[in-house]
Amino acid sequence: MVAMLEPELCEKGATIETVLDTPEGKRILTCIQCGMCAGTCPYGEYMDYPPRRIINMLRRGFIEEVFKSDSMLRCVACYACMSKCPRGIRLSDVLLPIVKEQTLINQPEIPAELQKTLQNTLRYGNPMGESSRKRVNWATANGTKVPIMAEIKRPVDVLWFVECYTAYYQRGQDNSRAVAKLFNALGIDFAILGNEEKCAGDCGQLTWESGLFETLTDYNMEIFKKYKFNRIVTGDAHAFNAFRIRYPMYGFNYPVEHTTGLFARCLPQLKPKLTKKLNYTVTYHDACCLGRRAGLYDEPRDLLLAIPGIKLVEMTHNRVNSICCGGGGGGMWLDTFFKQKGMERLSERRVKEAIATGADVIAVSCPYEIYRFEDALKVIPHDKPIIVRDVVELLAEALGD
Amino acid sequence: MYIPKKHEPVRIGFYICHCGVNIASMVDVKEVAKYVGTLPNVVVSRDYKYMCSDPGQEMIQQDIIENRLNRVVVAACSPMLHEQTFRKATEKAGINPFFFQMVNIREHDAWVHTDRLEATRKAMALARAAIQRVPLHKPLEVKKVAVHPNVLIVGGGIAGIHAALVLANAGKRVYLVERDPTIGGHMAKFDKTFPTLDCAMCVLSPKMAAVGSHPNITLWTYSEVAKVDGYVGNYKVVVRRKPRYVLEDLCTGCQECVEACVYKEPKFRDEFNLGLGKRKPIRLPFPQAIPPVTLIDPETCIELKSGKCKKTCLEACGDRKAIDFKQQEELREILVGTIIVATGYQIFDAKRTPYYGYGVYPNVYNALEVERLINASGPTNGELVMRNGQVPKKVAVIHCVGSRDENTNRWCSRVCCLYSLKLAHLIHERTNAEIVNFYIDMRTPGKGMEEFYNRLSEEGMMLVRGKVADVYPDPTDGTTGRLIVQAEDTLMSRILKIPVDMVVLSVGLEPHPDSDKIRRLFNMSCSSEGWFLERHPKLAPVSTFTDGIFLAGCCQGPKDIPDSVAQAGAAAAECFSLIDKGHIEQEPNTAFVVEKECSGCKSCIPLCPYTAISLLEDKKKAYINEALCKGCGTCVASCPSGSIVQNLFEDAEVFSEIEGLLAPVPV
Ligand SMILES: Cc1cc2nc3c(=O)[nH]c(=O)nc-3n(C[C@H](O)[C@H](O)[C@H](O)COP(=O)(O)OP(=O)(O)OC[C@H]3O[C@@H](n4cnc5c(N)ncnc54)[C@H](O)[C@@H]3O)c2cc1C
Ligand code: SF4
Ligand code: SF4
Ligand code: SF4
Ligand code: SF4
Numbered sequence A: 001m002v003a004m005l006e007p008e009l010c011e012k013g014a015t016i017e018t019v020l021d022t023p024e025g026k027r028i029l030t031c032i033q034c035g036m037c038a039g040t041c042p043y044g045e046y047m048d049y050p051p052r053r054i055i056n057m058l059r060r061g062f063i064e065e066v067f068k069s070d071s072m073l074r075c076v077a078c079y080a081c082m083s084k085c086p087r088g089i090r091l092s093d094v095l096l097p098i099v100k101e102q103t104l105i106n107q108p109e110i111p112a113e114l115q116k117t118l119q120n121t122l123r124y125g126n127p128m129g130e131s132s133r134k135r136v137n138w139a140t141a142n143g144t145k146v147p148i149m150a151e152i153k154r155p156v157d158v159l160w161f162v163e164c165y166t167a168y169y170q171r172g173q174d175n176s177r178a179v180a181k182l183f184n185a186l187g188i189d190f191a192i193l194g195n196e197e198k199c200a201g202d203c204g205q206l207t208w209e210s211g212l213f214e215t216l217t218d219y220n221m222e223i224f225k226k227y228k229f230n231r232i233v234t235g236d237a238h239a240f241n242a243f244r245i246r247y248p249m250y251g252f253n254y255p256v257e258h259t260t261g262l263f264a265r266c267l268p269q270l271k272p273k274l275t276k277k278l279n280y281t282v283t284y285h286d287a288c289c290l291g292r293r294a295g296l297y298d299e300p301r302d303l304l305l306a307i308p309g310i311k312l313v314e315m316t317h318n319r320v321n322s323i324c325c326g327g328g329g330g331g332m333w334l335d336t337f338f339k340q341k342g343m344e345r346l347s348e349r350r351v352k353e354a355i356a357t358g359a360d361v362i363a364v365s366c367p368y369e370i371y372r373f374e375d376a377l378k379v380i381p382h383d384k385p386i387i388v389r390d391v392v393e394l395l396a397e398a399l400g401d
Numbered sequence B: 001m002y003i004p005k006k007h008e009p010v011r012i013g014f015y016i017c018h019c020g021v022n023i024a025s026m027v028d029v030k031e032v033a034k035y036v037g038t039l040p041n042v043v044v045s046r047d048y049k050y051m052c053s054d055p056g057q058e059m060i061q062q063d064i065i066e067n068r069l070n071r072v073v074v075a076a077c078s079p080m081l082h083e084q085t086f087r088k089a090t091e092k093a094g095i096n097p098f099f100f101q102m103v104n105i106r107e108h109d110a111w112v113h114t115d116r117l118e119a120t121r122k123a124m125a126l127a128r129a130a131i132q133r134v135p136l137h138k139p140l141e142v143k144k145v146a147v148h149p150n151v152l153i154v155g156g157g158i159a160g161i162h163a164a165l166v167l168a169n170a171g172k173r174v175y176l177v178e179r180d181p182t183i184g185g186h187m188a189k190f191d192k193t194f195p196t197l198d199c200a201m202c203v204l205s206p207k208m209a210a211v212g213s214h215p216n217i218t219l220w221t222y223s224e225v226a227k228v229d230g231y232v233g234n235y236k237v238v239v240r241r242k243p244r245y246v247l248e249d250l251c252t253g254c255q256e257c258v259e260a261c262v263y264k265e266p267k268f269r270d271e272f273n274l275g276l277g278k279r280k281p282i283r284l285p286f287p288q289a290i291p292p293v294t295l296i297d298p299e300t301c302i303e304l305k306s307g308k309c310k311k312t313c314l315e316a317c318g319d320r321k322a323i324d325f326k327q328q329e330e331l332r333e334i335l336v337g338t339i340i341v342a343t344g345y346q347i348f349d350a351k352r353t354p355y356y357g358y359g360v361y362p363n364v365y366n367a368l369e370v371e372r373l374i375n376a377s378g379p380t381n382g383e384l385v386m387r388n389g390q391v392p393k394k395v396a397v398i399h400c401v402g403s404r405d406e407n408t409n410r411w412c413s414r415v416c417c418l419y420s421l422k423l424a425h426l427i428h429e430r431t432n433a434e435i436v437n438f439y440i441d442m443r444t445p446g447k448g449m450e451e452f453y454n455r456l457s458e459e460g461m462m463l464v465r466g467k468v469a470d471v472y473p474d475p476t477d478g479t480t481g482r483l484i485v486q487a488e489d490t491l492m493s494r495i496l497k498i499p500v501d502m503v504v505l506s507v508g509l510e511p512h513p514d515s516d517k518i519r520r521l522f523n524m525s526c527s528s529e530g531w532f533l534e535r536h537p538k539l540a541p542v543s544t545f546t547d548g549i550f551l552a553g554c555c556q557g558p559k560d561i562p563d564s565v566a567q568a569g570a571a572a573a574e575c576f577s578l579i580d581k582g583h584i585e586q587e588p589n590t591a592f593v594v595e596k597e598c599s600g601c602k603s604c605i606p607l608c609p610y611t612a613i614s615l616l617e618d619k620k621k622a623y624i625n626e627a628l629c630k631g632c633g634t635c636v637a638s639c640p641s642g643s644i645v646q647n648l649f650e651d652a653e654v655f656s657e658i659e660g661l662l663a664p665v666p667v
Helices: A023-026 A036-040 A052-062 A061-066 A080-084 A091-107 A113-126 A137-143 A171-184 A202-206 A210-226 A235-249 A259-265 A267-273 A296-304 A328-333 A337-340 A347-354 A365-378 A391-398 B029-036 B052-067 B079-092 B116-136 B158-169 B186-187 B199-215 B256-260 B302-306 B311-319 B368-373 B418-432 B449-457 B517-520 B561-581 B634-638 B651-662
Strands: A158-161 A191-192 A231-235 A256-258 A281-284 A309-311 A362-366 A387-390 B012-017 B042-048 B069-074 B101-105 B142-144 B153-155 B174-177 B217-220 B223-231 B234-241 B330-336 B338-341 B365-366 B393-402 B434-438 B460-464 B468-473 B485-489 B492-501 B502-507 B549-551 B581-585 B592-594 B613-616 B621-624 B644-646
Touching: A023 A052, A023 A091, A036 A052, A036 A080, A036 B468, A036 B485, A052 A061, A052 A091, A061 A091, A061 A337, A080 A091, A091 A328, A113 A210, A113 A328, A113 A337, A113 B330, A113 B368, A137 A171, A158 A171, A171 A259, A171 A267, A171 A365, A171 A387, A171 A391, A202 A235, A202 A328, A210 A235, A231 A235, A235 A256, A235 A365, A256 A259, A259 A267, A259 A296, A259 A391, A267 A296, A281 A296, A296 A309, A296 A391, A328 A337, A328 A365, A347 A365, A362 A365, A362 A391, A365 A387, A387 A391, B012 B052, B012 B116, B029 B042, B029 B116, B052 B069, B069 B079, B069 B116, B079 B101, B101 B116, B153 B158, B153 B330, B158 B174, B158 B186, B158 B199, B158 B217, B174 B234, B174 B581, B186 B199, B186 B368, B199 B217, B223 B517, B234 B338, B256 B311, B338 B460, B338 B561, B365 B368, B365 B468, B368 B418, B368 B502, B393 B418, B393 B468, B393 B485, B393 B492, B418 B434, B418 B449, B418 B502, B434 B485, B460 B485, B549 B561, B561 B581, B592 B621, B634 B644
Parallel strands: A158 A191, A158 A231, A231 A256, A281 A309, A281 A362, A362 A387, B012 B042, B012 B069, B069 B101, B153 B174, B153 B338, B174 B217, B338 B549, B365 B502, B393 B434, B393 B502, B434 B460
Antiparallel strands: B142 B581, B223 B234, B234 B330, B468 B485, B485 B492, B592 B644, B613 B621
16 A cells, blocks of 8 residues: 555754754665656656755755755645655655755745745735735625634634635635535534634745744644634645644644545535535545545545535546645745746646546645636636536535525 | 482582673673672682683583582573583583573673673673572473474475475475465466576476476375464374365366366456466366366356356266366365475565556556466467557566555565566567666676676666656557656656556565464464564574474565575475484473462463463363473463473572572672
């Protein structure tokens, strides 16, 4: 089996000088220079220093050269190299974030789009620079009614961490409304943080803006302490990743679940409620943080197959071999940079595979993907209409009314 | 032999060894000798450069005589190495060898410490522990147990075959038990073998035939070992013989039944050809199968499934009357003195590395399938045609599939680099196809192997240093099933995407999934990976931790045919050494039950890892079979009434030893 990597924690504060002394760093010393990482990397052919070369430069004392190159900015933190590395080196967890931070520090200028995003996130608590007072608006508009921690003033079972894209952007809000509908249908006792919530910071840390990440972590941890709840559930694959892998090093120890994992667990109760037939042929795109990083390959597929009428088809690259949508590791805000470098957008590469399956729907489970794929579909020709839906949106649709 | 007289005062001689500088550099041996000389009962206390040398041993013997010593303690290396040496030396001078005690101050002390003072103190404590226990020792006797001359060999691959012939040719009676319907193992599936590129069956089939007809070999194929009882020299083994529905003594191997089967065409998955060909319900696995006896598969035979077949096979067999639909499983019991386990390996299931598309893309094959495809007796009569009916023009061979990988198997499978080169050569020879070998490191150890690599490189195959990351259909190709193989050429730092017609996965070797069951059956140990564990990686490579049970071939770890055969010869020699000596000596450190104290609670019985304990039904007392007891001490510690005593580890001995160990030392 391709190993589901342990959700091992990351060493707090490892730097390029100290990393080789940590237990995870010692694994780096075992690299056999096989090139699996470079070969599997979706942008490997555009990197002067793919993980393999980074490691050898590090071991030989030439790592400074790597930092001067902008090669590492191409890493979309997709965990492909880490999942297939035959030595089990935790590249995307441990080494690459450090290299990326140093790369950013050493660049004469940071790509403007990314720069702006990082500033926005620091200032407003969300990457798009929206007002933090508007974060809750989706939950109160159009008659939707979602309980908010500060208002209900009682402990809840599930604290639902909504996240930025799902709070501010139109298509993300669709996703959030679907989650709310499903929570209600299942009778789950839940509430959100509303305007008190700030970005969990996953992409901040994968672009390894460690300062920014820590600011956000400290903030969110304080808010969590204000309330009583049993577990955190989020529909954002990146927030899920941050809570699972990074937050524990700051003392976070709540159980966390992604909505697909939760709903898959609730399938016995959910399935009888999925009464509306959806006659779609669906192909599922594995989100990196859920699939490769957390081993959630079957759960979203089980959910889709539970919907009457849905036929599931697979893309050429699926499960551990899935190809990133290109949004991770800051890639969400590097499209212009990638274009300047003559790099194909990964969302376009992915959408081509989806089109080739003949599916009507690309099902996703990470909020970045909706935008990226819908955008890509605008430029990639296809004869048959194809739409992008979050798995939870399809579930909510199948609930009927 | 020295018989201690009652109340005779204990007179101990203590000797501490320098072991060159091994011990002396970390332990102040002179200080230790001086200190031990002050302890009660110690008559002489000396240090010496090499105690195990002849002068060292003579020194002990001389002291025994001159100083009337009746106990000897030597502080030196591990008892695993020299306990026997010193026991013999004391025995020669007239003392019971069990009045000798060894103290390990090398492996347990000098080699594992860095502080000389602390190490010296530890040596003193360890020595004193022995000085305190040795007065309590009792004279013991080494027992002799006869060794039954027959040998059981489990697994009829090249290793099992070779061991069987070596033993049988020397006149020993051998039982060879093979799980499959034929012997031959993996080698019987190969076309040619590296490094000589000689035809595999040309060298194997004469040996297989010799096994089949040897008067000293009882060959039981389609059989498995069901139970093993007993101990070295006297193993009682039960073998389960599955029904073939064809009687071995009556079948002539003419295969007229196969011809006559109501299925005109072969229709079912042919196991021997890994599903690449088809067979009938009645068949011979392959032309040179040994025994040359057909068998019927009950899953697909109409008669065996429903009793409603015309039984044309039976008709064809006629007066020979070899077909017997009523044949039942049989259990055979045999007595043997020694056992060789040679159960080999299985190939890695490439579905566990899904990114290579095995089982998804029809043009992706594993290496063993390719061996069959290029084999003249294989499903395509040796012509390399793929599932789509085409002959490949370009082929990628991917090394290390399921080897050297934390996500699958961590070890190097040792033979796949070489067989990859071999297959590349053979495929090129048959098809003129262009071959690309993707490797991480080219590993060609062994005699003639680097030369083989050198020779084949000259043929101009492309060798890319990089582990293949991805195999996927060529998006520009509609129908032929062409694939893209993607990898970094690490020597060029460039990503290659090479279109090929066929992909060969050089799958690694791994233990059988039932290796844990087999391990328990024969009371062996496994490494964490599941390979059977040898007693010592260098000095006892074919022995196991169970006396009289030996290993040969790939069940001990991946290896090539020459090494498998060499091991088989070594295992056979180990059997000879026991058989020809005729008996084995048993350590007397066994446990025994003090009957009057035993309450018959039976709690010790299931705990014994060697099943040495039983209940004497008449007396309702536990009884320990001395021949089976290995002196592990489990029962001794567990007996609620404390009624089990172990020789050399009696309570009083152990407690004085502990007291000696824990008392303060002077420095
Ligand atoms: C594709 C490929 C190509 C190779 N090419 C070469 C080559 O060219 N040259 C070379 O030197 N080496 C080659 N090798 C290695 C070679 O196969 C091994 O060295 C050799 O087969 C080992 O022999 P063995 O008897 O130990 O094991 P096996 O050949 O595996 O035989 C073991 C036998 O034991 C039987 N068995 C298993 N379990 C039981 C049980 N519980 N009870 C009874 N019987 C049992 C099996 O059915 C089998 O018959 C190659 C390997 C592979 C995978
Ligand atoms: S995949 Fe792992 S072992 Fe191979 S080169 Fe990359 S980091 Fe090194
Ligand atoms: S995490 Fe993904 S994008 Fe980054 S180096 Fe690894 S494979 Fe490439
Ligand atoms: S009984 Fe019938 S099906 Fe079975 S082997 Fe004989 S002829 Fe074939
Ligand atoms: S022998 Fe070669 S192909 Fe096989 S595991 Fe070792 S390095 Fe890999």
